[in-house]
Amino acid sequence: MQTTLAEFLRGTPDGEEAKSIVGKCVHCGFCTATCPTYQLLGDELDGPRGRIYLMKQVLEGQPVTESTRLHLDRCLTCRNCESTCPSGVRYGRLVDIGRKVVDERLEAEGVRRPAGERFARWALREGMTRPALFGTAMRLGQRVRPLLPQALRNKVPRPVAAGAWPRNAHARKMVLLDGCVQPSMSPNINAATARVLDRLGVQLLVAREAGCCGAVRYHTGDHDGGLDNARRNIDAWWPLVEAGAEAIVMTASGCGVMVKEYGHLLRDDARYAERARRISALTRDLCELLPDFADNLQDMAGAARRAGNGQRVAYHPPCTLQHGQQLRGRVEALLTALGVDVRLCADSHLCCGSAGTYSVLQPALSYRLRDDKLANLQASKPDAIVSANIGCITHLQSGTDTPVQHWIELVDRLLE
Ligand code: SF4
Ligand code: SF4
Known part of the structure; x- marks a missing residue:
């Protein structure tokens, strides 16, 4: 699809990238059949092809409405459509850019999200990305779990023991992304990973200065905050990489997909581009590693x-x-x-x-x-x-x- 970028996006990295992604879409609709939200709602605008069309209009400077935002909000960013697409449309990148542009344009026109929605987004960004704060809230929640309303109880898993973290030193070392919510929701996952790798002769290191991979902020429209998280993690891991760590190990695939994109997302950052590229190249999901x-x-x-x-x-x-x-x-x-x-x-x-x-x-x-x-x-x-x-x-x-x-x-x- 040919897109003529609006003046405010012309020459910007996001605008040019989005234009090139939309340009690959041939409007065939193969992706629509495999889109979960299209299957549930049956509306073309709640499927990838319809959303791409909406984003093309936004990129061209046509009026943005709350309905545009709603259809983009309803997208899961599951990227099933990318697996189906025969033209290689990178829908996930496009919707990240599209959502940000839509939010900014509506904000500029004074069309704010309802207060409850703004609070929920703020609470997710600020609460989930702070492991100490989140851990305290989770422990409290687990103590009163039976008394919580169902909607909240769904988010508070029963406490599980992590088991022992191995103490053995090995010549082969890898770095683990501890993550922001996982250590308090399911501490056994990282400990089990350390034990399995220990048996295989690998010592798993954790850089305590690292934290959330940045996905929570980035995918809720706070691109700057997400990239700051990425830079902090790169700074935390880099000395371990220089000391010979072989890989950055991901136990949550949601974090893995984000860290693998650091290189692309920071490609124009003169200070971080090279290190970000290297960190992404070293990143492995457990299923790639074993x-x-x-x-x-x-x-x-x-x-x-x-x-x-x-x-x-x-x-x-x-x-x-x-x-x-x-x-x-x-x-x-x-x-x-x-x-x-x-x-x-x-x-x-x-x-x-x-x-x-x-x-x-x-x-x-x-x-x-x-x-x-x-x-x-x-x-x-x-x-x-x-x-x-x-x-x-x-x-x-x-x-x-x-x-x-x-x-x-x-x-x-x-x-x-
Ligand atoms: S990312 Fe998932 S929900 Fe969103 S358009 Fe693609 S298939 Fe549908
Ligand atoms: S399958 Fe790909 S090319 Fe076809 S409509 Fe969907 S995104 Fe566009």
């Missing part, structure tokens, strides 16, 4: 296979893994090698509705998607559901008594 240890895993696999034998799990691949990072099939292969009967459910390409802050900002659509996903996941009567992102895990667990956990926790138990 196959590198196939030989070691094979040595341990005998006992693990006996332990795993007979266990049936349903695997939910997060959108940020299967669409955002285009990583498919690896978790299933790994668990199968360890003797686990692992199943993908029907429509496994569809989002579970968690989608970062979406379950808070668009609860009605989010819970419809969760319930559909759980019905599919539970059809095989699994002993447990496994996934690869804390948001999906918490969201799914809020709707079922079947245990939902990170797949690395299962591997950790099998290798014990």
Whole structure:
């Protein structure tokens, strides 16, 4: 689609990037059929092709309305449409830019979001991205969990013990992104990762100055705040990288997809561009990392296979893994090698509705998607559901008594 950028966007990095993305769309509509919000709402403007058309109008300077913002808000940023698109349209980047432009234009015209919505967005940005504050609130919430209203209880998982963090020193070292909400919501995920890598001869380091990957701020329109988070993390990790750390390890695919974009997002920052590119290149989701240890895993696999034998799990691949990072099939292969009967459910390409802050900002659509996903996941009567992102895990667990956990926790138990 040919786009003539409005004066205020001409020559800007965001404007030119958005124009080139829209230019690749041939309007075929293949993506529409696989879009979860189009499937739920049946409105062309709640599908990727319609949203691209809306954003093209915005880029060209046509009037922006609250309806434009609503259709963009309802997008999960699941990027399923990117996996389907035959033309390579980078929809995720486009919608990040489009949302920011729409918000700025409406603000400039005095059309503010309702007060409740503004507060929710502020609370998410300021609360989720501060691990100490979030951890205190989570511990308090867990103490009074039975008394909480259902909507809040859904966000407060039952407390779990993290288990021991290994103390062994190894010559091979990697850096872990601790994350902002995961350590208090599910502390065992990072500890299990450290134990598994320890068994494989790798010491996992955590830079305490690092924090949120920046996705929460960036995807709620605060691009500057998100990039500041990225710069802080790069500063925290860089000395460890210079000292020989082999990889930046991601245990949440939502963070991984963001950190892998640091290089692109900071490409015009003279001070950070090179380091950001290097950090992104070193970033690995756990499912990319463990196959590198196939030989070691094979040595341990005998006992693990006996332990795993007979266990049936349903695997939910997060959108940020299967669409955002285009990583498919690896978790299933790994668990199968360890003797686990692992199943993908029907429509496994569809989002579970968690989608970062979406379950808070668009609860009605989010819970419809969760319930559909759980019905599919539970059809095989699994002993447990496994996934690869804390948001999906918490969201799914809020709707079922079947245990939902990170797949690395299962591997950790099998290798014990
Ligand atoms: S990102 Fe997901 S919800 Fe948004 S348009 Fe694409 S497929 Fe639909
Ligand atoms: S599949 Fe790709 S090219 Fe076709 S309408 Fe969707 S985004 Fe455009």
